[in-house]
Structure formats: structure tokens, C-alpha cells
Amino acid sequence: MGTISLQSVSKTYGGARAVVALDNVDFEVAEGEFVALLGPSGCGKSTLLNLVAGFEPLSEGKLLFDNQPVARPGPDRGVVFQEASLLPWLNVWENVVFGPKVQKIARSDYELRAREILRIVGLEQFHEALPVQLSGGMRQRVGIARALVMEPRALLMDEPFGALDAQTRLSMQALLLEVWQNLKTTVLFVTHDIDEAILLADRICVMTARPGRITRTIPISLRRPRSIDDLTTADFIRFKAMIMAEMRGSGH
Amino acid sequence: MAAAGISGANPSLQGFLRSRVGKGLLALILPLAALFLWQASGTNGAVAGGALPTPDRVWKAWLVWAFDKPGPMTLSPYVGNWMEAIAFSAMRVAKGFGLAVLVGVPLGILIGWSRLAASMVDPTIQWLRPVPITAWLPISIAIFGISDFGAVFLITIGAFYPIVINTTQGARDVDKNWIRAALMMGANQWDILRRVVLPAALPSIFTGLRIGLGIGWTAVIVSEMVAVKSGLGYVLWDAYYVGRMDIVIADMVSIGLFGFLSDWAIVHLEHWVLKWRRMQNFNQ
Numbered sequence: 001m002g003t004i005s006l007q008s009v010s011k012t013y014g015g016a017r018a019v020v021a022l023d024n025v026d027f028e029v030a031e032g033e034f035v036a037l038l039g040p041s042g043c044g045k046s047t048l049l050n051l052v053a054g055f056e057p058l059s060e061g062k063l064l065f066d067n068q069p070v071a072r073p074g075p076d077r078g079v080v081f082q083e084a085s086l087l088p089w090l091n092v093w094e095n096v097v098f099g100p101k102v103q104k105i106a107r108s109d110y111e112l113r114a115r116e117i118l119r120i121v122g123l124e125q126f127h128e129a130l131p132v133q134l135s136g137g138m139r140q141r142v143g144i145a146r147a148l149v150m151e152p153r154a155l156l157m158d159e160p161f162g163a164l165d166a167q168t169r170l171s172m173q174a175l176l177l178e179v180w181q182n183l184k185t186t187v188l189f190v191t192h193d194i195d196e197a198i199l200l201a202d203r204i205c206v207m208t209a210r211p212g213r214i215t216r217t218i219p220i221s222l223r224r225p226r227s228i229d230d231l232t233t234a235d236f237i238r239f240k241a242m243i244m245a246e247m248r249g250s251g252h
Numbered sequence: 253m254a255a256a257g258i259s260g261a262n263p264s265l266q267g268f269l270r271s272r273v274g275k276g277l278l279a280l281i282l283p284l285a286a287l288f289l290w291q292a293s294g295t296n297g298a299v300a301g302g303a304l305p306t307p308d309r310v311w312k313a314w315l316v317w318a319f320d321k322p323g324p325m326t327l328s329p330y331v332g333n334w335m336e337a338i339a340f341s342a343m344r345v346a347k348g349f350g351l352a353v354l355v356g357v358p359l360g361i362l363i364g365w366s367r368l369a370a371s372m373v374d375p376t377i378q379w380l381r382p383v384p385i386t387a388w389l390p391i392s393i394a395i396f397g398i399s400d401f402g403a404v405f406l407i408t409i410g411a412f413y414p415i416v417i418n419t420t421q422g423a424r425d426v427d428k429n430w431i432r433a434a435l436m437m438g439a440n441q442w443d444i445l446r447r448v449v450l451p452a453a454l455p456s457i458f459t460g461l462r463i464g465l466g467i468g469w470t471a472v473i474v475s476e477m478v479a480v481k482s483g484l485g486y487v488l489w490d491a492y493y494v495g496r497m498d499i500v501i502a503d504m505v506s507i508g509l510f511g512f513l514s515d516w517a518i519v520h521l522e523h524w525v526l527k528w529r530r531m532q533n534f535n536q
Contacts, residue, residue: 055432073435085429089451089528099437102447132531150437 001066002153002186004029004052009061011047011212021047023211024061029154034180034187036201037214038194038243044212045190049158052188053079066153075099078147080157084139086131092118092142093127099150110149117145120179137168141175148179154186161196173199174228181225194247195231198222198239206246216246305498310505313498330491330499337503338510340483341472344400345514348407349468355408356415356464357457363416364423365449377416385410385471393479403475403483410471411464418463422456423449455529458522465518469511484510 004027011022021044029035037045050056051063054073063070065077073079086095096118100110118124121141131139140160147155161169173196180187180200191197197204198220206216222235230236268274287307293299294306305313318334362369363377385406396402426449434448476485484503491499523530 053432053436055435073432075436075438077436079433079436081429081433083429085427085433087430087433087448087451089454098434098439098447102434102440102443103438130528130531132528146433146437 002029002031003064003066004154004186004188005062005064005067006048006051007062007064009048009051009063010059011044011051011056012059020211022051023213025212025214027205027214029186029188032184032186034189034200034202036189036191036197036204037207038191038197038204038247039207040192040209043207043209045207046158047212048207049079049156049188049190052154053077053156075103075150076153078150078152078155080140080143080147080155080160082159082162084131084136084143086139086142086146088131090131091127092123092129092131092134095131095142096146096149099146103150113151114145114149117148121145121175135168136164137172140164140172144176144179148183152185154188157187157189159190159192162191162193169193169196170228176200177226177228194240194243198236198243199226199228199231204243206243218243218246303497305501310498310501313496314502314505317499317502330487330496334502334506337482337484337487338506341476341485341507342510342514344403344476344480344483345407345465345468345472348404348471349411349465351404351408352411352415352464352468353461356412356460357419360416360419360457360460361423361445361449361453364420364453365445370420374420377413381413381417385467386474389475389478392475396479398479398481400480402479403472406475406479407468407471410467414463414467415457415460418456418460419453422453425456426452455526458518458526461522462515462518465514466511469507469514473507 006025006027009022009025009027010020013019013021025048027048037048039045047056051058052065052070054070054077087098090098093114097110097114100114115124118127121144123138123141123145126134126138131142134142143160161172164172177200187200189197189200201220204218204220205214206218207213208215218239220239222230222233222239269278290299291307297306297309298304299306313330314334316328316332317330318332320331322331322333359373363374364370388406388409392402392405396405430448430452431444434444439447472483473485473488476483477489480486484507488500488503488507491497491503
């Protein structure tokens with residue numbers, strides 16, 4: 001449940017001058033695994049996530065989610081967007097239950113879970129608030145909650161904390177570690193932040209740009225459960241030094 | 253900022269001019285000055301060599317038009333039936349505008365959302381749009397005769413274009429990630445249109461409604477002058493023929509007043525419906 005498999009996947013954006021965003025990528029994510037895609041902007045890491053989400057069609061190759069070809073977006077793959085992308089005319093509660101509602105699930109079947117998830121992400125006092133009344137971090141908590149409420153088999157997170165200040169980012173990372181520790185959902189996490197990738201992931205796939213490729217895969221063997229205290233351990237620093245060397249080496 | 257320019261260095265006066273009452277008083281300066289000049293330039297209740305009445309005579313004519321009861325010997329048609337004229341015109345505007353909204357908003361959403369609909373319908377709308385509502389008058393009379401629906405038809409046509417065009421624009425400009433988020437949560441096309449595209453387009457739709465309603469008032473006056481025998485437009489033209497310029501002017505002021513009031517109503521509806529938008533602008 002929640003396995004992702006890319007076989008020789010390429011993605012080319014058409015137009016007068018075609019741009020190869022992904023070039024012949026092979027990539028697997030196992031059930032319950034937390035994988036980070038790490039790379040500079042323009043390396044195709046968000047494109048890869050969009051393909052898995054079903055937002056864009058692939059140009060070549062095969063993309064399977066739980067052994068089924070991906071054809072369209074769906075609630076089995078919960079996406080957390082960079083800027084949360086909440087619907088600004090709906091309040092927190094309405095944003096979170098939008099999914100179950102359009103899927104015509106009976107209110108009694110999702111109400112308790114939605115309340116529980118909003119409590120976990122620390123927003124139980126904010127059901128009635130509009131997104132514009134929330135801080136960036138709180139908005140992203142809603143973004144995570146609305147994905148989790150659908151009980152997706154995989155979470156696809158596209159630089160979800162990239163727009164937040166350092167302090168808020170740390171608390172969001174701590175929250176995500178805690179939530180994931182309990183759910184063990186498959187997570188595909190796109191980031192350009194090395195610390196974030198090491199802290200969260202079981203495995204980091206380093207990507208390079210033009211054309212977008214995965215150049216190296218690094219398993220992160222730090223013990224779980226992790227917390228933001230791990231950011232300063234010797235093991236952590238060793239991984240960081242290794243990845244920085246890797247990225248310098250491939251960065252021409 | 254203009255207030256700062258007028259009041260110079262006096263901060264308390266500046267504050268007053270920015271208050272609600274201060275703004276209201278500022279708004280009255282121009283009309284009151286015009287009224288005063290108009291009244292002062294007249295002799296024996298007439299200006300421009302007797303072509304126009306002075307404001308006091310317009311006021312008296314309006315009082316009779318609005319409040320007097322016609323007796324058995326009354327010959328003037330402008331006694332006690334002001335409200336009736338307003339009601340005729342306002343009802344036509346309401347019907348024509350309502351029809352334009354019913355057709356224009358769904359069509360605009362469709363054109364903005366579907367490339368197929370855009371290619372099929374949009375060019376026709378763009379070709380027909382430059383035809384002014386006055387040019388539709390002969391066709392309207394030929395089809396509907398001198399009837400209520402002729403006026404409603406013209407108002408609908410006039411209000412339709414700004415509504416459909418602004419709605420289209422709003423539906424086209426929807427944030428791509430809102431649609432992606434909705435799809436990801438399992439929304440079908442109908443959910444997307446109703447729960448994402450329509451609310452996201454509402455700010456543009458309201459712009460279209462305001463412009464459309466303004467054109468609706470123009471259209472009702474034009475069509476009543478020609479194609480119907482009641483309402484403010486009919487009275488305007490009829491009063492001109494019998495030389496009652498006092499009624500003509502009272503009629504014009506009434507049109508302005510009710511056009512303004514209906515616009516005010518839409519703005520307040522917008523304020524209420526788009527609460528999220530207002531807060532967004534405030535926070536930025």
C-alpha cells in the first residue's frame with residue numbers, strides 16, 4: 001500500500017524550444033517509506049512529484065502507484081502544496097472536510113477524524129478562521145490536515161515548509177515527524193534544504209538539473225523516532241558533509 | 253490625499269475630512285454649488301431664455317408629481333404617479349438584469365473553463381458586442397411590439413455583455429493550484445465549477461454585475477422613450493414633448509438616484525459575499 005514506481009520516465013515540456021524536465025528516471029518508493037527528493041530549483045523534483053500526483057501526463061515511460069498506472073489526481077495520494085493553496089473563501093473546517101464532502105462520504109464517517117486531525121496539528125481553536133487570518137505555518141497545518149483527513153496511501157509534499165521562517169519551519173518539521181511516526185504513510189518529500197531532507201527522510205535522492213536526473217541515492221540510517229535535536233548530532237553532521245560534497249561534485 | 257492638499261497643515265481638519273461625515277459634506281459641495289449657480293442665474297423661475305426652469309420650480313413640480321392626488325378635473329399627467337413610473341422602470345431593470353445574470357454568469361464560467369466553449373461561443377459574442385443597444389430597438393419593436401418584454405429584452409442584451417465578459421475573465425484566472433488541490437481531494441468537474449471556479453470568479457463577476465446594472469438603467473430609459481408607454485423613460489420623453497422641462501429634470505434626477513441606489517445595493521451585497529477577499533486585501 002502506497003508504493004510508487006517510475007520506470008524510464010521522461011517529461012518534456014513542448015513549445016518552440018522543448019525543455020527536458022526529467023530524463024529517463026528510474027525511481028522506487030516502498031510502502032511506508034519516507035523519501036526526500038533533494039536538489040536545486042529547476043532540477044525537476046517538483047515535476048516528478050506532479051507526475052506522481054497525476055497533475056501532468058508523462059512524456060515517456062511508466063509510472064505506477066500501488067501497481068496501477070497513474071492517470072489522474074485522487075484522494076489516495078494526498079498532496080501538500082508549497083503555499084498551502086487553501087481555498088480562501090472556505091474556513092479551516094470547510095477546507096479540511098472539502099475532500100470527504102465532494103467524495104460524498106457521510107458526515108458521521110469523517111467528522112470525528114477531521115476533529116482529531118485538527119487537534120493533532122494544533123488548530124482545534126481555529127475551525128472558523130479563514131485562511132487569510134492564519135499565519136503561513138498555520139495555513140500549512142491546514143494543508144497537511146486536509147490531506148491526512150482523506151487517509152491517503154501516500155503523502156506528496158512539494159517544498160511544504162520552503163516559504164516559512166526558520167523557527168516555524170523547525171516546529172513544522174517536528175510536527176511532521178510526530179505525525180508520520182504514528183501513521184507510517186508513504187511520503188515523497190520535495191525540498192532544497194539539506195538539513196530538512198536528512199532530518200525527515202529514510203532515503204534521500206539527490207537530483208541535478210538540465211536534464212533532470214537522480215544522480216545518487218543516500219540511505220539515512222539515523223535511528224527513529226527522530227526529533228529536531230538530531231540536527232546537531234555527530235551522525236547528522238556526517239550525513240550533511242557527505243551530501244554537500246555530493247552536491248558540489250555534481251554542481252559543475 | 254486630496255483632503256490633505258485642501259486642508260494644508262491642520263491635522264484635526266484633515267481627520268474630520270476623512271471621517272464619514274466629512275466625506276459626506278465634501279461630496280455635497282459640487283452639487284450644492286451647481287444648484288446655487290443655477291438658481292441664481294434664473295429670473296422669474298427660468299434660465300437660458302426660458303428654456304429651463306430653476307431648481308425651486310423643479311422641486312415644486314416633483315412634489316406634485318410625487319405626492320399630490322389627481323382630482324376629477326386634473327389635466328396634467330404628472331400628478332401623484334412618480335412612484336408608479338419608478339416602479340415600472342425598476343421592475344423592467346430587475347427582470348432584464350436578472351435574465352442577463354441567469355444567462356451571462358453560467359455562460360461566462362463555461363467559456364472561461366472550457367476551451368471548446370470558448371472557441372464556439374466567444375467569437376460570436378465579440379462580434380455582436382459592438383452593436384449598441386439602440387441598434388437593437390427596431391428588431392425589439394418588430395418582434396415584441398410596444399410591450400414590456402421589448403424593454404426587458406434590450407436591458408438583458410445591454411447587461412449581458414459586461415457580465416459574461418467579466419465572468420469569463422474571472423473563470424480563466426483561477427489559481428491553478430486551487431483546481432489541483434480540489435482534484436486531489438476527489439472533486440469531479442461539476443464540483444470544480446461550482447465549488448472552486450465560481451467562488452474564485454466572484455470578484456470579477458461582481459465587477460460585471462455593477463457595469464451591467466449601470467447599462468441596464470441606460471437601456472430601460474432608451475427603450476421606454478421609444479418602445480413602451482410607461483416608466484421614467486416614457487415620462488422623460490413625453491414631458492419634453494409637452495414642454496414640461498421641470499418634469500424632465502426631476503425625472504433625470506430620479507434616474508440618477510435609483511441608478512445610484514441599485515449600485516449601492518450591489519456593492520453592499522459584494523461586501524457581504526466577498527468577506528474573505530476584503531480581509532485578504534486588508535492584510536496585504
